[in-house]
Amino acid sequence: MPEPEEHAEAPRAGRCAIVGRPNVGKSTLLNALLGQKLVIATPRPGTTRSCVLGVYASDDPPTQIAFVDTPGLERPKGALGRVLIDSAKQGLVDCDAVVFVTEAPKASAPPEVNEKDATVLQALEVSNAPVILAINKVDRLKAKERLFSFIEAYQKKRRFDAVVPISATRGTNLEALLSEIRERLPEGLLYDADFLTDRPERFFVSELIREAAMLNTRQEIPYGIACELDSYGEENGLLRIEGALIVEKQSHKAIVIGSQGEAIKKISTEARQQIEAFLQRKVYLRLWVKAVPGWTRDPIKARQLAIKEGEA
Numbered sequence: 001m002p003e004p005e006e007h008a009e010a011p012r013a014g015r016c017a018i019v020g021r022p023n024v025g026k027s028t029l030l031n032a033l034l035g036q037k038l039v040i041a042t043p044r045p046g047t048t049r050s051c052v053l054g055v056y057a058s059d060d061p062p063t064q065i066a067f068v069d070t071p072g073l074e075r076p077k078g079a080l081g082r083v084l085i086d087s088a089k090q091g092l093v094d095c096d097a098v099v100f101v102t103e104a105p106k107a108s109a110p111p112e113v114n115e116k117d118a119t120v121l122q123a124l125e126v127s128n129a130p131v132i133l134a135i136n137k138v139d140r141l142k143a144k145e146r147l148f149s150f151i152e153a154y155q156k157k158r159r160f161d162a163v164v165p166i167s168a169t170r171g172t173n174l175e176a177l178l179s180e181i182r183e184r185l186p187e188g189l190l191y192d193a194d195f196l197t198d199r200p201e202r203f204f205v206s207e208l209i210r211e212a213a214m215l216n217t218r219q220e221i222p223y224g225i226a227c228e229l230d231s232y233g234e235e236n237g238l239l240r241i242e243g244a245l246i247v248e249k250q251s252h253k254a255i256v257i258g259s260q261g262e263a264i265k266k267i268s269t270e271a272r273q274q275i276e277a278f279l280q281r282k283v284y285l286r287l288w289v290k291a292v293p294g295w296t297r298d299p300i301k302a303r304q305l306a307i308k309e310g311e312a
Contacts (some may be wrong), residue, residue, distance in 0.1 A: 011062035014185035015053075015105065018087065021116045022046065022072030024103045025136045029168040030054055030069045033178065037278070038197060039069050039202070040211035044222040044310055047214065049084060049306040050074065051091040051200050055191055056178070062180050064189050073120045080223075080296035083303050097184045098131045099177070100124060104141045104150065104165070108306035111149035113157055121157055133178055139167040149293050157255065198272035202232050205241060205275050209287065213298045216263065217256060224248040224296050225256075226305035229255030239279065242286045246295065246305055253291045264289060 018026045027041040027048055038054045039049060048071045056065040070091035071084040081286060094099065100120060105111050124131055133154055151163050162180040166173045204213045210244050214222040226246040233240060245267070246252050263286060272285040295301040 003279070008095045008106060009061035010187045011064075011189050012182055012185040013064035013066070013185055013190040015066045015089045015094060015262065016069060016097040016099060016181050016185075017070055017095045017127075017129075018100035018101060018130065019070050019073060019092065019100045019120055020119055021074050021114070022074075024101045025168045026072070026101050027069055027195050029099075029101060029134070029136065029166070030067050030176060030215075032168045032171055033065075033067060034196075035057075040207045042113045042211060042214045042222070043073075044070065044214050046084065047211070050203075055195055055197065056195065057191075058147070058178075061182070062189065063179070064180075064191050065181055065185070065191065073123055073289050074116060075119060078297045078302075079299040080302040080306055083299070083306055085119075087307055089126070092123065092127045092129075095127065095129045096186060097181050098124065098127055098129050098183065099134050099135045100131055100160075101136050102154070103137045104135050104147065106140070107142065111146045112153045120131060124158070130160075132177070132184075133160040134236045135165045136161070137167055138165040139170050160221055203228055204278060205229065205232070206243070206276045209245070209271040209285075211242060213256065216267050216270070219248065221255060224252065226295070228305070230253050238282055238284050240286075241275070241283045245287060245289045247289060247294050248291065248293060248295050250291045252295075253289050256289045 017280045018030060020026050022045040023043065027039045030039055031037050033056050034054050039052050048069060052069045056067060056068050068086040073085065076082040076085050076229055077092050102117055103115060126294055138147065147165060163178055164173055166177055196266045206229050210225060210227040213225045228246060229241060229243040232244040245255055245256060268285055268287050272283050275283050292301065295305055
C-alpha cells in the first residue's frame with residue numbers, strides 16, 4: 001500500500017500587536033522579525049509615536065503576521081504622553097495575538113516584575129487576544145537560572161499563553177516566537193505576497209529624519225523633536241525632499257542648528273544616507289529648524305505633529 005501523504009499545514013494570518021514600556025526593544029524586535037529596517041529605533045524614550053504595521057510572510061508553513069509596533073506604554077507626561085498612550089492602546093484593537101515585550105533583569109536587579117510594566121499589564125486587561133510574554137535582552141543574563149524566577153514573578157501577575165526568552169539584537173529564539181504567534185492566528189491569508197506596510201513612503205522618510213535628529217541631540221531635546229515634510233517630489237531623476245525639524249523652545253533651535261550650522265548639517269547627512277539606503281535611490285535633502293513653543297503640552301499640536309507627521 002502507498003504511504004499516506006503528509007498533510008500540509010493550513011495557511012494562517014492575523015494581526016499581532018507588539019507592546020511594552022519604552023526602550024525594551026519593541027522596534028528592534030519588529031525590524032529583526034521582518035529582516036529589514038522598517039521602523040526607527042533609538043535609546044531615547046518616546047521614539048515610537050505612531051502604530052506602524054509591518055507584515056512578516058513565510059511560505060513554509062504559509063504564514064502572514066501583520067505586526068503592529070506601538071509606542072511605549074508608561075504613565076503619561078503631558079499632552080504628548082497622553083497621545084502616545086492612546087496610540088498604543090489603539091494598536092491593541094482587533095488583534096489576534098499580542099506580544100508583551102519586557103527585558104531580562106540586570107545583574108544587580110532582583111528577578112521580579114519591573115514596576116514600570118504596571119501600565120502595560122493594565123492596558124492588556126482590555127484585550128481578549130492571547131498574550132505571549134517575550135523577555136528580551138536575555139543575552140545579557142549570565143546566570144540563566146535567574147530567568148526562571150523572573151518568569152514566575154510575571155506569571156503571578158497574569159496568565160500568559162506562552163513565554164519566550166529572546167534577544168532581538170542577536171536573533172535568539174525569534175523562530176520560536178514566530179511559531180507561538182502563528183499557532184494563535186486564524187486560518188487563511190490576508191495580504192498580497194509583496195505587501196509590507198500600510199504606511200506611505202514619505203512617512204518613513206520623515207521618521208528617518210527624526211531618528212537622525214534624536215540620535216544627535218541630548219537631554220530633553222529628542223523628546224520634543226518632530227518632523228514636517230514641506231515638499232517631496234522627483235526632479236531630474238533625483239528625489240528632492242525639504243522639511244523642518246520642530247522643537248519646542250528657541251534655545252533648542254540653536255542647539256539643533258549648532259555652531260555655524262554644524263549640527264543640522266550632520267543630522268541632514270545621516271538622515272539622507274539612511275533615506276537613500278531605505279529607498280535605494282539618490283536623494284537631495286534640505287532641512288531647517290523651527291520652534292513651536294510648548295507643542296508637546298498642547299493636545300491638538302501634539303496629535304498633529306507626533307501622530308500624523310509625514311503621512312500627508
